[in-house]
Amino acid sequence: MMGNVACAEGAIAAGCEFTAGYPITPATEVANRLAERLPQVGGDFFQMEDEISAIAAVVGASWTGRKSMTVTSGPGISLMLENIGFAIGVETPCVIVNVQRGAPTTGMPTVGVQGDMVQAKRGSHGDYEIIALCPSSPQEMFDHTIIAFNYAERYRTPVFILSDAFVGHMREEVVIPEPEKIKTEYRKIPEPGTDPQKIKGFLDEDVAPMPIFGKGFKAHVTSSCHDEYGKRNLIDISALDNFIRKLTNKILKHKEEIVLVERDYEGAEIVLVSYGAVARAAAMAAAQARKGGIPVGTLRLITVWPFPEEEIEKMARQAKRVIVLENNLGQIYPYIKAEAARCAEVSFLPPRLVGEIQDPEDILRKIQEVSK
Amino acid sequence: MSELVHPLHRFVRPSVKYSTFCPGCGDGTVTQSILRAIDGLGMELDDFIFVSGIGCAAWIPSPFFNADVLHTTHGRPIAFAFGIKMGLPDKKVMVVSGDGDLVAIGGNHLIQNARRNVEMVVLCINNGIYGMTGGQAAPTTPMGIKTTTTPYGTVENVFNISKLVMAAGASFVACWTTAHPKQLTNSIKKAIQKKGFAFIEVFSQCPIQFGRRTGVGSAVQMLEDYKKRSVTLKEAAKLSDEELKDRIVVGELVDMEKPEMLEEVKKMKSNVRGGVE
Numbered sequence: 001m002m003g004n005v006a007c008a009e010g011a012i013a014a015g016c017e018f019t020a021g022y023p024i025t026p027a028t029e030v031a032n033r034l035a036e037r038l039p040q041v042g043g044d045f046f047q048m049e050d051e052i053s054a055i056a057a058v059v060g061a062s063w064t065g066r067k068s069m070t071v072t073s074g075p076g077i078s079l080m081l082e083n084i085g086f087a088i089g090v091e092t093p094c095v096i097v098n099v100q101r102g103a104p105t106t107g108m109p110t111v112g113v114q115g116d117m118v119q120a121k122r123g124s125h126g127d128y129e130i131i132a133l134c135p136s137s138p139q140e141m142f143d144h145t146i147i148a149f150n151y152a153e154r155y156r157t158p159v160f161i162l163s164d165a166f167v168g169h170m171r172e173e174v175v176i177p178e179p180e181k182i183k184t185e186y187r188k189i190p191e192p193g194t195d196p197q198k199i200k201g202f203l204d205e206d207v208a209p210m211p212i213f214g215k216g217f218k219a220h221v222t223s224s225c226h227d228e229y230g231k232r233n234l235i236d237i238s239a240l241d242n243f244i245r246k247l248t249n250k251i252l253k254h255k256e257e258i259v260l261v262e263r264d265y266e267g268a269e270i271v272l273v274s275y276g277a278v279a280r281a282a283a284m285a286a287a288q289a290r291k292g293g294i295p296v297g298t299l300r301l302i303t304v305w306p307f308p309e310e311e312i313e314k315m316a317r318q319a320k321r322v323i324v325l326e327n328n329l330g331q332i333y334p335y336i337k338a339e340a341a342r343c344a345e346v347s348f349l350p351p352r353l354v355g356e357i358q359d360p361e362d363i364l365r366k367i368q369e370v371s372k
Numbered sequence: 373m374s375e376l377v378h379p380l381h382r383f384v385r386p387s388v389k390y391s392t393f394c395p396g397c398g399d400g401t402v403t404q405s406i407l408r409a410i411d412g413l414g415m416e417l418d419d420f421i422f423v424s425g426i427g428c429a430a431w432i433p434s435p436f437f438n439a440d441v442l443h444t445t446h447g448r449p450i451a452f453a454f455g456i457k458m459g460l461p462d463k464k465v466m467v468v469s470g471d472g473d474l475v476a477i478g479g480n481h482l483i484q485n486a487r488r489n490v491e492m493v494v495l496c497i498n499n500g501i502y503g504m505t506g507g508q509a510a511p512t513t514p515m516g517i518k519t520t521t522t523p524y525g526t527v528e529n530v531f532n533i534s535k536l537v538m539a540a541g542a543s544f545v546a547c548w549t550t551a552h553p554k555q556l557t558n559s560i561k562k563a564i565q566k567k568g569f570a571f572i573e574v575f576s577q578c579p580i581q582f583g584r585r586t587g588v589g590s591a592v593q594m595l596e597d598y599k600k601r602s603v604t605l606k607e608a609a610k611l612s613d614e615e616l617k618d619r620i621v622v623g624e625l626v627d628m629e630k631p632e633m634l635e636e637v638k639k640m641k642s643n644v645r646g647g648v649e
Contacts, residue, residue, distance in 0.1 A: 018459065039644040044458055044637065049484040053451035056444065056481075060423075060455025063442060068455070086445050196438075197386060213421050213440040214460045220385065220435050222443035231387055232435060232443075 001174040003138040003167045007097055008033035009176060010145030011069055015184050016095070017043040018061035018068040020054040022076060025109035026165035027099040030071040051076035055083040055096070062092045063221065065189070065212040067149055069095035074103045074116045077123065084158055085124030088247060089223035091202060091210070093152035093187055095145065100164040102355050111355040112164035114276055117331040120160045121305045127244050129251035131258055132160035132305040134275040138172045144302070150185040151258060155250060156207050162304065164327070166277040166357065190217060200228040203246035205253050251306055259308040263315070265297025270367055271315055271344075273336055274325040275301040277357055282325050285363035292364075294371055304332060309339045316340035321370045324348045325358055345370070380407040383417055385438040392431055394503075396583075396591030398550035398576030402497055403432050405553050406468070409560035420464045421456050425449040425473035428504050429497035429576070432468045447478030450485050453492050461634050464493065464564055471498040471512045475533055486540035486569045490633040493563045494571045496533060499578035507581035514618075517586050534573045538626050543568030545626040549575035549598035552622060559624060568632045575620055 001009070007030045011019070019038060021031045035045040044061075048054040051072055058068040072080065077098050087094055102108030103115040116123075120132045131151050135144040141163060148159040188209040190199050196218035201211035208228070211217035220230040225243045233239035251258070262279075264286070265271045272282040279300040289296035299315045301308060316322060322340045324333045324347070333348045340346045349366045351358045393399045410417065417439035424430035426446035434443035444452045449467045457465045467474075474482050474496045482494070501519065502508040509519040511531045518525050534547040544566045546559040556574060563570035577583060577594035588594050598620065605623040608616060 018455070020455065039641045042641070042645070044641075046454075046458070048451070048454075049480050052448060053454070053481055053484075056448045056451035057455030057458070060442065060452040060457075061459040062455075064456055064459025066459045082445050083448065090442075213442075213456060214463055216418050217440065218385070218418075218438055219440050220443075221441060222434055223445065224443065229387075 001138055001171065002029055003135070003141040003163065003170045004029035004099065005033050006138040006142040006174045007071070007145050007161065007163070007168070008037060010142040011095070011149070012037055012041060013142070013176065013179065013182050014146040014149035015067050016069050016149065017066040018058065019044070019070065020046045020048050020057040020061070021071050022048055022051045022054050024073045024076050026101050026112075026168050027071050027073045027097065029168070030097060030099065051079040052083060055080040055087070058094050059083060059087050059092045062094050063213050065214070067093070067153065069097065069149075071097040071099070073099050073101045073109070074119070075106060077116060077119060081124045085126065085128065086223045087158045088124070088128045088130070090221050091156040091208070091247070092158065093156050093210075094158050095148045095152055095161065096158055097145070097161040097163065099168040100162065108355065110165055112166035112168070112277060112327065113355050114162070114164060114278070114327040114331065117162060117304060117326070117328065120162060127248060129248045130160060130305050131155070131157060131251065131303065132162050133260070133302055134162050134304050135167055136276050136279045136300070137167065138170055138174050141167060142174050142176065146182060146184070150183070153185045153187045154207070155254060156187060156210055157251065160305070162276070164277060189215070202226060202230050203228045203243065205246055205249045207250060255306050258303055258306060259311060260302035261308055261311045262298075262300040262302060265299055265315060265319065268295045268297025268318070269320045270294065270296045270323065270371060271299055271319040271321075272296065272323050272325055272363065273299045273301070273312070273315070275304055275332070276327070278325050278327050281358045281360050281363060285360040285367065288360060288364055289367050294367060296367055301332070307335050312336055312339040313343070316343040319344045322346045323366055323370060325363065327351055327357055328354060380404065380411065383407050383410070383438060385435050388435055393428065394580045396577065396579040397428070398499065398578070399429055399432055399497060401550040401553050402429070402495065402556070402574055402576060403436065405557040405560055406432070406466075406495070408557045409564060412557065413561055413564060415564070420466055421460060423449045423453040423456065423465065423467045425469040425478065427470035427473045427502070428499070428578075429468060429470035430473060433466075447473050447476070448481060449473065450478065450481040450492070450494060454485060454490060457490060457492055457634065458637070466493040466495065468495045469497070471496055471500065471533065472502050472510045475531055475536070476511050482537065483540035486537050486542040486571065488633045489541060489543050489568045489630055491567055492569060493560070494569070495560070496571065496573045497576045498533060498573055499576050499582055501578055501582045503578045503581045507585055519585060534571070534621070534625055537571045541630075542571045542626060543628050543630050543632070544570035544624075546571075546624045547573040547620065548622050549602055549620060550577060551595045551598040551602070555622070562624070562627070567635070568630065
């Protein structure tokens with residue numbers, strides 16, 4: 001199954017009921033599949049007038065209690081960013097799939113590049129935390145979409161799937177479990193009949209119940225600075241501080257439950273750190289190096305945001321040398337270096353050509369170079 | 373002595389203690405017309421989800437109305453409202469926002485959803501200026517007017533918003549001014565009951581940012597100006613384009629039946645699922 005199709009199937013398996021999007025290469029197969037599948041299961045797919053309205057409709061639908069997602073690529077994310085900030089600010093569960101492509105600007109649509117990694121974390125204005133997962137195979141396009149929905153519902157926040165054209169268009173076997181074996185989560189909502197004036201529906205580090213629309217909760221939902229009751233406050237900076245900190249702490253406090261990594265570096269002196277499609281090349285190079293007697297391991301980041309500092313530090317304490325691999329000019333590298341450089345020597349290996357995944361032979365050469 | 377309570381006070385969010393509108397603002401008149409229409413239809417605020425954007429008029433439902441309210445980003449309330457209506461097809465969805473929000477930055481969402489004819493009420497409060505940010509020119513500011521961003525006078529033609537939405541395909545379009553509160557209330561009632569995209573433009577005075585700058589004057593003078601410039605559809609039919617240049621054509625401009633999007637979605641899904649609703 002194609003990675004993008006697996007993503008759509010993952011959304012259905014997770015209980016997605018609403019998708020709004022706008023056509024863009026290389027994400028179209030996700031939208032096409034959902035346009036066909038959602039009405040079959042009672043859900044809705046809508047093609048909107050642009051990506052701005054796509055994310056807006058997704059947020060609106062999520063406030064009616066429906067599990068919602070959108071899918072696009074870098075140019076679409078650029079348009080969505082203001083409303084992604086809105087979704088964070090009013091704590092709206094939703095999934096945003098970014099099948100990354102050659103960039104900047106209109107770039108090269110059919111080529112996979114990990115070019116929007118920091119955009120997901122820093123693209124919308126202001127301080128915020130986000131959750132982002134990086135699948136490296138069609139199976140993970142399926143699995144991670146389910147995890148993304150569960151995280152979105154559990155933490156009332158947008159969750160990114162940062163895929164790329166390689167993983168999206170890759171075809172591999174995908175195992176889809178029986179529906180009853182798939183764990184799906186749904187947001188907490190206030191007890192029906194609660195006095196609307198007493199509902200604290202926002203800004204709880206342990207995630208406030210969501211006063212979804214149509215249930216008589218009389219929710220006042222504004223992305224302007226507000227308090228726990230949703231009441232706007234545009235005067236008091238301590239209210240702004242509370243607004244920012246509660247939203248960020250809501251994610252950071254639960255970081256341990258959110259962070260997923262794949263560790264394979266026991267006894268290794270050199271560790272290759274990567275994520276997404278590049279991790280496949282890293283694993284291959286590490287295996288070859290070990291065959292040749294060099295103790296090389298790998299650390300694959302599945303959760304890139306919130307950034308797994310603790311995992312990087314743990315790895316760096318053991319490794320002597322760390323090589324960071326990304327299909328870009330070094331977006332997550334500075335974050336990894338900041339943690340790892342205290343304990344290990346850290347270097348970066350870009351692909352020979354951006355848009356081309358590192359050749360395992362090149363990685364091996366780099367390993368030999370740093371192990372001298 | 374019993375306390376005097378406004379008959380519409382039950383619709384106001386209990387935590388709201390005062391209005392944030394400037395003295396003389398037309399938004400109070402529009403607020404009353406909306407609430408009188410809902411009251412007149414025997415409906416409750418729980419029957420509605422209100423959506424607004426950015427600007428003074430967006431503050432009508434947020435925070436005043438004791439209902440589910442989504443106060444969105446600038447220009448996008450109709451796009452958010454689309455998702456809400458699809459999620460809660462049995463609720464009434466009402467968008468309340470200004471001309472800058474709905475027609476300048478958000479113009480595409482306005483025309484696309486009028487074209488889709490998705491059932492919702494959209495109230496566009498047209499004050500002809502950006503009030504909240506301090507009197508900048510809007511696509512509705514008459515040519516030649518000096519504003520804070522057009523110190524030498526505006527050099528652009530204006531949008532005729534109602535005509536735009538009519539052309540885009542809305543099934544109900546009305547236009548009134550704050551000098552026509554009763555007519556406005558009646559049109560809001562019709563819009564709420566309309567199975568389709570129901571759009572109402574309301575010319576509303578902003579004495580602080582518009583009246584003062586343009587010399588039209590106070591709220592009262594602006595209302596008198598609206599009365600003077602308003603012509604009914606019937607009268608307008610006899611006038612040339614040149615004669616209509618500075619006039620406001622008031623009335624219910626469109627009220628027709630055409631396929632509504634939610635109904636079409638329902639039919640499509642029922643077909644896909646072999647008759648299952």
